[in-house]
Amino acid sequence: MKTQCHREGLLAACQLVSAAIPAKDLKPILKNLKAVAGDGRWTLIATDLEVGIRLDVQGLQILEPGEAILPAARLVSILREARDAEVLIQADSDACTVSGTTSPVEFEMASEDPAQFPDFPEFTDERYHEISAGSLREMIRRTSFAAADETARYTMTGVLFELEGDSAKLVATDGRRLALAEGIATSVGGHTTRGFTPIVPKKAMALLERNLADDPEETIKVCIRPNDVLFRTGRAVIYSRLVDGRFPDYRGVIPKKMTTTMTLNPAAFHAAVRQAAIMTDNDGKRVTFSFTPQKLTLRAQGAMAGRSKVELPLSDYDGTPVDINFNPDYLTDMLKILAPDAPLELKLIDAAKPALFRSGEQYSYLVMPLT
C-alpha cells in the first residue's frame, strides 16, 4: 500500500478513530489502526472488540491500493510533528514508513499482518431509524454524563437507547439521578426497540458524539439489534456491543404527580449552586435548598470550610415551601450542559422524594435528595 495524504486531514481522522482504541492492554494488535486503501479513499478502522469505528478518509492520492496496520499513537505523533503539508505512507505486513514530501524526514515502524486485525459487522440492515445529527448529539450530551462510572452498577454504565415509531429516547442513570432526553426519529422498514432495553456503553456514545460534530443537518442511521448496535454517519460506521442486562425501570421512578412547581433561570440558578457549594467539603457534599414562594435560599456548611448562604428570587411559584438537600455536583452536572437562557422548570414533592427538572418538553432530569 502506498498513499500520499494531506497531513492535517489524516491527523484529524486518526485522532477521531483513536478514541476506540482500548485503554488497557487487551491484545497488542488493537493498539493499531487498520487502513484499507482503494477507490481514492482510505477506510480507517479501530476497535477494542466491544466498540469499533470504520471511518472514510477522502482526498488522498492512492498510489498503490492495499491494506496496512499502522501503530496509532506513533502515527498521530508523527503527523502532529511533521512540517510537510503532504506525507507519503508506505506499508506492507512487515513495516510501515512515513516520509515527508518536502522535508527530509522518514519514520519506519514495524507492522503486522492486516488479516489478523479483528473485524466487526458492516451496516447492511434494511431496517433502521433515522435521526438528525444535531439532535442526536444534543441528546447524548444531555444524558451520558449521568451514567454510572463504577462497574458495580454494570447495567447503569451505559445509555438506554429506545427507538419506537417516530420517537427516540435516551436515558442514563447512576441510581441517584436520571437524565432523559427525547427527540424525533424516523423508522425505516419497521425498525423498533420495543420489547428489550438496549444499553449502549458510555464509550460508544462518546465516540459517536465526536463523529457528529461536522454537520448538524446530516441524517444518522441507527440499527439496534438484540446484542449490538450500528450507527451510520456520513463518513463513519460505529459498532458497539450492547451492555448485557436489564436497564432499571426508569418510568416507574418518575413521579406522576408533583405538588410544588416553579420556573428557574438556569444561569442564575447555576451560579447560586456553585457559590453555595464553595463551603462544602469532600466528606459531605450537601447544600440545603429552602424553597418559598418569594425566594430560594441555599445554605451549605463544611466541617472545616465555613458557611455559605445564597439567595435567589423566585417567580411563578406554585405550592407549599420545601426544604430539601442535594449533592450540588448532581445539579451542576446538568446545569453545565443546558442552554443558560432556556427556562428550567422544577417540580418537587417533599424532602425525601426525587426532584424533577424539565427543560422544554424534551428533557427531564430527576435527582434524589440527601436525607
Next chain:
Amino acid sequence: MFRWVLHLDVDAFFAATEQRDDPALRGRPVAVGTGVVASCSYESRPWGVRTGMRLSEARRRCPHLIVLPGDYRKYESASRQIIARCKEVAPRVEVVALDDVYLEWFGSKSVQSSARELADQIHSEVGLNVSMGLAGNKLVAAVATQQVKENKARGRTDCLAVVPHGTEREYLANWPVEVLPGIGPKAMQILEHVNVRRVRELAEMPTSVAVRLFGQRGLPLLDLARGIDPREVRLDRTPLSVSRCTSFDPAEADTKLLTAMLDYLLERAAWGLRRSHLATRGIRVMVRYADLRLAENRIAVESTDDEAILKKVARSRFEKLCGRRIPLRLLGVELSPLGPINSQGTLFDAEQQERRRRLLSCKDEIRERFGFLSVTNGSSLELRARLEYDRDNFRLRTPCLTR
C-alpha cells in the same frame, strides 16, 4: 485570662488494674500482654522490662515476671470511671486513649489544687495512680507528665508537674527532640544529620533551615520546639479509623477459620462504626505471616457502614493477600477514611436499602441489650466450634486489647 491544660496518664494502666484487683500481685513485677508486653508494673521496670518488648525477652530479663493475658473490658470500665471524675472537675475533656486524657480550664486560680484533688479522688475511688502535667498547652502538659513518670521511676512520689506560663520554651529546652509530636525515626535521622538532639537546638534553628529540612512542616515544628502548641482540647474526637485485629499462636493456616475470623473482625468493626454514627470510604486488610513478613491491601469503597458490603470486598482482598501458602500469625482489618453516613437517596433500590437498614439497626439493638454474641452470623459459627466465648466476645489471642 490564662488557659490551663492538664494532661493525665494512668501509671502502668493494665498492670496496675490487675494489681488493684488481686492483692497477691501487689509489689511484684507484673506484665500484661500476649506475645508482646502491653503494659508492665513499676516493679518490673528495674529489670529492664518495657512496653512493646517481646514477652520472651521480658521473661529472660526478669525470670520471676508474672505475665497475665488481661481483659480489655475491665480496663474500659476503669477508664470510664476516671473520665467521669475528670468531667466533674473540668469543663472540657478530651479522651485520647483509655488512660490518656486532656482537661482544659480558663482563668481558674486553683487549678493546681483541683488537679491534686482529682488525683486523690481517682486513687481512692478507682484505686489507680495517675501522673499529671499542668501547663499552658497540650504539648508542654504532656511533656510534664513524662517528667513525673521519670521521677516516679527514680522513687519520687509527687504526681503533678506544673510549668508556669511564659516558661514553656525554657522548660522544653533540655528535652531530647523526640518528645515533640511528629518527630519520628525519619525526622530524627534528618535532625541527627544536622547535629540537633535537644529541643533547644531545634528552637534556635533559623526558619529558612527548618523549612529546607522539613518543607511545610518546618514552621509548625519550630513553634512546637519553642513551646507554642495551637492544638485545641477537643471534646468529641471523631475517630480517624476503626480497626480490629487478632493474632494466632501457633500460626494459623486453616482458610475456613481465617475467613470466619475475617468476617467476625469486620462485623465488630462495622458495629463500632455504626455506634459512632460513621461510615467508611475504604478498607484495609492486613496479615502477618509466620515468618513475620507483613502484607496488606487496601481498597476504596463507596461510603458505607454495612458489614455485608465490607465483607465481600475484604474477602476478595484477603484471597489475593494469602498467596504465600504460609500460615498467618496476625489478621486485621482497618476501616478508614471515616466520614458522616452517606445519606444520598437512591432511585431504584430505596425500599431494599431501607429494609437492610432496619435489619442492621435491629441486630445492633439486640446486641446492645443481650451481648454481641447473642446474634451470630453463619460465617462465625466456625469460631464458636473452635474458640472459647462469653456473651460478648470470643476469647481472642490478645484479651487485654480485645474490644
